[in-house]
Amino acid sequence: MGGLCTRLLPECVLLDPLQQDKERVIRQLVDRLASSHSITDPDTLFEQVMEREKLGSTCLGFGCAVPHARTDSAGTTVIAAARLNPPVSMDAPDGEPVSLVFLMAGPEKSAALHLRLLSKLARLLHSDSLRAQLCEASTAEDFHQIICSRDD
């Protein structure tokens, strides 16, 4: 299926930004998407992602979260990622702080693709070795390349 590698650009990967909390992380990821892709209304996208968070946690466990929204602000489905060190509390059901965040935004009409990509990300992030590799990536390009290497 592929699809993660081309939708997550290296410039949309944030490594170890300082002084974080959940809202700041999501806001920064939305801004990265907006600067690299045709996101017409980043403020609305941010509000939609935060609204989606109220429905239920997007934390997968293992210190990973995949906040997401379907929005008319996005022309196509795109992804941004952040590695957080130290990890940040994102109200995970397991109570663990989060160190890997993938924000996904896609058009309303692409629900099936959105579901497939979410499921694929969830599967990949269940891998101990992948998470360890991502936590040790030295640059955004490395981080991106690690995702690409698993994006079969």
Added chain:
Amino acid sequence: MKLLVFILNNEEYLEEVLEAYVEAGVTGATILDSEGMGRFLAYEVPLFADFKDFMKGNRPYNKTILSVIRKEEIIETLKTLLDDKVGDLSGPGTGIMFTLPVDWVSGLVPEDEEV
């Protein structure tokens, strides 16, 4: 001999479906409560909680009917009867029916002792 599997999405038709089974000559079946993947994901897995609208129109719960069919001609008869009762299964959200070959069986009640 075949295993006939029918996933009936509209549970309201269950009685009529079973009547069709009996009329077609199916002498026994097992009915399981089941649920669709979409319902489970949207309501039980928080990551997919925002996809409830995506499954609108789908029926969350369904019935799965299992039956071992000795005479394969029964399946054609049954299909005709079911088309009349629940409609063409190619319509979305109606159901799925398929058969699998059965090469061994134990525990089937002889036909003349069933029903």
